[in-house]
Amino acid sequence: MKKVSFSRYGGPDVLHLVDAEEPRPGPGEVRIAVRAAGVNPVDWRIREGQFRKERRAEHEPSELPSGIGQDASGVVDEVGEGVEGVKAGDHVFGRGTDAYAESAVLWAWARMPEGLTFEEAAGYPSVVETALRIVREVGIQPGQTLLVSGASGGVGSAVLQIARERGITVIGTAGAANQDYLRDLGALPTTYGEGWVERVRQLGHVDAALDLAGSGVIRELVELTGDPQKVITIGDLSAADLGVRFSGVSGDKVAALAQAADLISQKKLHIPVEKTYTLAEAAAAHADSQAGHTRGRRVIVI
Template structure:
């Protein structure tokens, strides 16, 4: 089968489309014919060698964790899906014609493969960090980097819970945030003053999604470092804030994502889609950090077998 691999750390150009053996599920896993795969910030950070202390990689390596597709093999002990089911989930080496998933959920009606592929890690992350700050309805949340996949999920879920959201993004993405239900502002110098003008009663918690050096500002705005969580700035503990990057119950998060979409709460648009052969361009696009929605890789199917 065709899959994306890299044999050294480096820029997007180290990614190559190669022929590899098909994977097969172990007990408790399923295999899918991948129709779309999500591109996450962690993917390019691992490829660039920036995460070797946290996520050791044996080279050559595949890439990608989020996929949506059709189940074509079921491992021993799996009883909740069968061959032919449409699922989205998390596994390994998702940028390939076939991928093995460790956690999954059935896709609700009306959810495309492309959009579903953008859900797993962003929605799990959004649910996890919202749980850490634990805000009640009527409270105010600052989200730094609100227009990407994780930010989009955070804004929609928080708004559904009755939380007021102030989100930072580039000026070009302010209208996108308004459509999500957030109060937008730009990032950069003067952030504290801009947010205080928008929230004269104060900010109850802050989430740093983009990792752009705003943790100190977030602490200043909340007045309590325990109410600041970053998913991308590993210096956050120096300010008394927390870093969260280890997933908890991914399967439960996927089921919740399916429910939220089915109820009309959650929609993460696909901003850009690339074919498998252009996976390097897809990761480069994600790496710019200015998306309004998700970047995905698509794989038309079914894949013919010899």
């Protein structure tokens, strides 16, 4: 089979399409014929070795060369020992290992909701789990106002819709081209850049804040909320210097996927796919993801 691999840390150019043996599912796992794989910022952070530098071993490959990618959708073709409730031929989406490939093993999954395409499904697993987790961790309550910095990407799109469903007001920052997109998702939008803090203040009092882009705004978010404990980041590894929590790997992934499937089925959650790529274009997908300005998701289609 074909898979994307890297043998050293570095820029997008370290990614290469290689021949590899098909993986086998272990106990509690399933293997899928991958139809699409989600492109996440954590993927290129791993490729650059950022977590290795921060000693966050849970994100790092055990050895190089290594595959890459953690979100995928596809068709089950092998079931590991002890797995129940799913069989060969079922369409699933979930979290796994080395997802940028023609075949991958998932350790958490859910059945794809009716009407969802493989491309759309691959964009949900990590972002919805992350969105549910950080909204919970930041402690925002119905009736309060949440500031989301970098709100137009996949996680931001999910946060805005989850918050709206829970009666939470959201102020979202994004580029000028994505203001209407944020507004359509129920947020009070404003642009980032010079003067953004004052623009946020004009929109209302901020009870808690989420940093999704890691664009160096932690100090301002603490200033706006008045308390570093009311700020969570998923993008700034230096946030602890200001007393702000970095939210990494935690939570029940299976439960989060089930909740995502339920929200999608009820038409309460939709994350658009902005652009698709082939396996051979994985480096371009990473470069585009790192450039930012995403509206929704980027997905590799097999």
